[in-house]
Amino acid sequence: xxxxxxxxxxxxxxxxxxxxxxxxxxxxxxxxxxxxxxxxxxxxxxxxxxxxxxxxxxxxxxxxxxxxxxxxxxxxxxxxxxxxxxxxxxxxxxxxxxxxxxxxxxxxxxxxxxxxxxxxxxxxxxxxxxxxxxxxxxxxxxxxxxxxxxxxxxxxxxxxxxxxxxxxxxxxxxxxxxxxxxxxxxxxxxxxxxxxxxxxxxxxxxxxxxxxxxxxxxxxxxxxxxxxxxxxxxxxxxxxxxxxxxxxxxxxxxxxxxxxxxxxxxxxxxxxxxxxxxxxxxxxxxxxxxxxxxxxxxxxxxxxxxxxxxxxxxxxxxxxxxxxxxxxxxxxxxxxxxxxxxxxxxxxxx
Amino acid sequence: xxxxxxxxxxxxxxxxxxxxxxxxxxxxxxxxxxxxxxxxxxxxxxxxxxxxxxxxxxxxxxxxxxxxxxxxxxxxxxxxxxxxxxxxxxxxxxxxxxxxxxxxxxxxxxxxxxxxxxxxxxxxxxxxxxxxxxxxxxxxxxxxxxxxxxxxxxxxxxxxxxxxxxxxxxxxxxxxxxxxxxxxxxxxxxxxxxxxxxxxxxxxxxxxxxxxxxxxxxxxxxxxxxxxxxxxxxxxxxxxxxxxxxxxxxxxxxxxxxxxxxxxxxxxxxxxxxxxxxxxxxxxxxxxxxxxxxxxxxxxxxxxxxxxxxxxxxxxxxxxxxxxxxxxxxxxxxxxxxxxxxxxxxxxxxxxxxxxxxxxxxxxxxxxxxxxxxxxxxxxxxxxxxxxxxxxxxxxxxxxxxxxxxxxxxxxxxxxxxx
Numbered sequence: 001x002x003x004x005x006x007x008x009x010x011x012x013x014x015x016x017x018x019x020x021x022x023x024x025x026x027x028x029x030x031x032x033x034x035x036x037x038x039x040x041x042x043x044x045x046x047x048x049x050x051x052x053x054x055x056x057x058x059x060x061x062x063x064x065x066x067x068x069x070x071x072x073x074x075x076x077x078x079x080x081x082x083x084x085x086x087x088x089x090x091x092x093x094x095x096x097x098x099x100x101x102x103x104x105x106x107x108x109x110x111x112x113x114x115x116x117x118x119x120x121x122x123x124x125x126x127x128x129x130x131x132x133x134x135x136x137x138x139x140x141x142x143x144x145x146x147x148x149x150x151x152x153x154x155x156x157x158x159x160x161x162x163x164x165x166x167x168x169x170x171x172x173x174x175x176x177x178x179x180x181x182x183x184x185x186x187x188x189x190x191x192x193x194x195x196x197x198x199x200x201x202x203x204x205x206x207x208x209x210x211x212x213x214x215x216x217x218x219x220x221x222x223x224x225x226x227x228x229x230x231x232x233x234x235x236x237x238x239x240x241x242x243x244x245x246x247x248x249x250x251x252x253x254x255x256x257x258x259x260x261x262x263x264x265x266x267x268x269x270x271x272x273x274x275x276x277x278x279x280x281x282x283x284x285x286x287x288x289x290x291x292x293x294x295x296x297x298x299x300x301x302x303x304x305x306x307x308x309x310x311x312x313x314x315x316x317x318x319x320x321x322x323x324x325x326x327x328x329x330x331x332x333x334x335x336x337x338x339x340x341x342x343x344x345x346x347x348x349x350x
Numbered sequence: 351x352x353x354x355x356x357x358x359x360x361x362x363x364x365x366x367x368x369x370x371x372x373x374x375x376x377x378x379x380x381x382x383x384x385x386x387x388x389x390x391x392x393x394x395x396x397x398x399x400x401x402x403x404x405x406x407x408x409x410x411x412x413x414x415x416x417x418x419x420x421x422x423x424x425x426x427x428x429x430x431x432x433x434x435x436x437x438x439x440x441x442x443x444x445x446x447x448x449x450x451x452x453x454x455x456x457x458x459x460x461x462x463x464x465x466x467x468x469x470x471x472x473x474x475x476x477x478x479x480x481x482x483x484x485x486x487x488x489x490x491x492x493x494x495x496x497x498x499x500x501x502x503x504x505x506x507x508x509x510x511x512x513x514x515x516x517x518x519x520x521x522x523x524x525x526x527x528x529x530x531x532x533x534x535x536x537x538x539x540x541x542x543x544x545x546x547x548x549x550x551x552x553x554x555x556x557x558x559x560x561x562x563x564x565x566x567x568x569x570x571x572x573x574x575x576x577x578x579x580x581x582x583x584x585x586x587x588x589x590x591x592x593x594x595x596x597x598x599x600x601x602x603x604x605x606x607x608x609x610x611x612x613x614x615x616x617x618x619x620x621x622x623x624x625x626x627x628x629x630x631x632x633x634x635x636x637x638x639x640x641x642x643x644x645x646x647x648x649x650x651x652x653x654x655x656x657x658x659x660x661x662x663x664x665x666x667x668x669x670x671x672x673x674x675x676x677x678x679x680x681x682x683x684x685x686x687x688x689x690x691x692x693x694x695x696x697x698x699x700x701x702x703x704x705x706x707x708x709x710x711x712x713x714x715x716x717x718x719x720x721x722x723x724x725x726x727x728x729x730x731x732x733x734x735x736x737x738x739x740x741x742x743x744x745x746x747x748x749x750x751x752x753x754x755x756x757x758x759x760x761x762x763x764x765x766x767x768x769x
Contacts (some may be wrong), residue, residue, distance in 0.1 A: 038438055039434070039438035042434075042438075043434055043435060043438065043439070090459070143550075147550060149758065154521070154522070155522035156452055156522070157452075159426070159455055172463075247426075247427055247430055247431075249430070249456055251452060253426070254425075258423075294418075297419065
């Protein structure tokens with residue numbers, strides 16, 4: 001895009017207005033395959049994008065809608081299950097072998113319907129009760145998939161679920177999968193940014209801040225909240241499909257309670273204020289999760305304490321910055337601004 | 351700036367071990383659960399691994415053996431992630447692991463994507479891992495869950511005279527598989543299964559099942575493990591139950607036998623089957639137990655090695671023998687290593703092992719009974735040993751396939767009964 005020599009007037013305003021940091025991050029991510037090995041691409045970054053998207057759907061509900069939903073992981077897992085059930089998997093007795101262009105949209109739609117029903121139930125509650133009711137739904141989903149053998153194949157779940165060979169590319173190879181996950185994550189991010197500035201998003205933030213006044217202004221408060229659930233679920237569903245393709249399998253443990261809590265932790269650590277937060281949180285989580293046993297063993301400590309390391313890392317972030325890593329960043333910027341020369345007002349960041 | 355420096359140093363410290371890899375070492379990735387219900391079995395597995403490594407003084411043909419621990423939580427998701435990390439990031443030559451059934455199936459599928467590496471299963475017991483669509487570079491040097499159950503059925507019919515049983519087993523893959531080994535043998539010997547109950551893992555209340563148990567049975571088969579087993583026995587004892595008990599392989603494990611409370615009184619005399627008998631008099635087994643007890647301090651181990659330690663030990667021993675055979679040099683795609691592993695036939699502490707065409711062990715199964723020691727403790731005493739139990743439980747492949755893969759409704763006992 002940048003290479004094309006166009007007259008400045010032809011460049012759309014949104015392109016000009018894009019901050020420098022977007023360009024830098026975008027170019028680094030696009031050229032990442034040159035720098036990083038397969039493991040980093042597939043396992044670290046691919047997984048971060050997926051977890052980031054699920055946490056992004058939580059961030060959208062929590063940050064803009066004021067509703068903390070713990071059911072986002074279950075919604076993602078339902079979409080993943082749909083891919084395994086409707087598409088092809090190792091469980092011949094259940095899988096229906098539909099083509100990909102059919103099962104992918106159906107999986108997203110099923111997840112969206114499920115999320116809308118959760119939303120319709122959950123919006124009648126507020127605060128801690130929303131958390132509790134969505135947690136209950138997540139727990140019920142976990143136990144249901146574990147006990148149901150006719151549809152969800154119980155404890156074993158589905159193995160051998162691989163993405164379709166589209167355009168002659170094996171999408172589970174690290175580089176194609178990296179770009180696929182990057183593409184989906186970037187689109188989700190941009191859509192969330194766009195929606196947050198759209199009339200719907202602004203109304204939703206209004207509902208978050210003062211539902212009574214919004215109702216008096218003629219907005220349908222309940223409807224806005226339910227639609228927020230539906231919208232967020234589409235992002236979670238896409239991430240769920242990527243997740244099942246990355247792992248090549250899905251089982252009840254994918255949406256077990258630890259995984260459900262992990263999504264909340266990722267969103268909180270990254271920061272609920274802006275849509276980039278969940279991705280930062282996901283990267284931190286994945287790095288800690290992957291490398292903490294190595295760090296412990298290098299230091300001569302027993303490797304089975306690696307969860308402690310993850311816990312301490314999160315504790316540190318939450319202690320020094322209740323609004324996540326993003327909050328730390330913001331405070332650092334304010335600090336630098338203050339550090340400017342008090343007389344001339346120069347020297348600090350603009 | 352200081353923060354940035356610290357971050358860089360930390361990042362380098364993380365990446366450095368992966369980078370420092372000399373060609374004169376062999377690197378093993380060891381997978382064991384380090385969180386969740388299987389943590390203790392996982393730790394005992396690591397002990398078994400270390401014992402086998404010690405036997406070779408940690409080197410093969412002058413090449414040092416290094417190993418990296420891959421901690422799992424016994425779920426297939428984590429298992430495939432950890433395996434991928436070990437292979438791609440830590441650049442291990444082969445993996446020894448995993449411990450639990452569903453993990454094994456996930457790794458079988460992963461093994462197919464890395465044909466030039468090797469996975470040696472350490473303790474996971476699902477039948478499908480090596481029976482359905484097996485991977486050419488996936489090896490299992492111990493019998494699977496169904497094999498572990500084999501021999502017990504005919505033993506209780508012929509020796510104990512128990513012909514009518516009700517069964518209660520765990521509602522997941524290992525529960526079905528282990529039960530299948532028992533049921534096939536039991537029904538063929540003329541036994542009758544009156545009623546089957548399936549318990550979800552980790553359910554605390556068994557009152558409804560205890561109430562529904564039929565009275566006119568000779569024994570009940572209990573295929574549950576860990577805390578489930580202890581809870582069930584306590585509640586059954588309180589409800590006044592006094593029927594004979596037949597134990598599945600994980601039922602009479604050290605974790606249950608060392609539990610406190612009245613539950614264990616019910617266990618004395620319980621026949622069971624599995625890959626080992628605690629007091630087997632074979633010299634090799636005794637030497638192994640002694641080695642285990644001497645290598646690890648008493649507060650860091652079980653009184654005698656659990657079946658997990660034994661299985662990890664056997665898998666590691668197999669890897670070492672194959673490495674020894676090829677002089678520690680892998681050729682293109684580890685073909686020589688695969689061939690050496692497939693050709694192994696050797697004595698583990700718990701019997702003679704060889705592999706079938708699916709690279710699945712044909713081995714010995716022990717029939718045991720729980721006895722009370724002088725000091726009130728319980729252990730499994732050796733009763734009988736069935737040699738050369740293969741994966742199709744002594745049947746032809748066609749006969750075995752006709753029974754179907756283990757599930758809630760398979761095997762069908764009536765179809766197997768003689769006459």
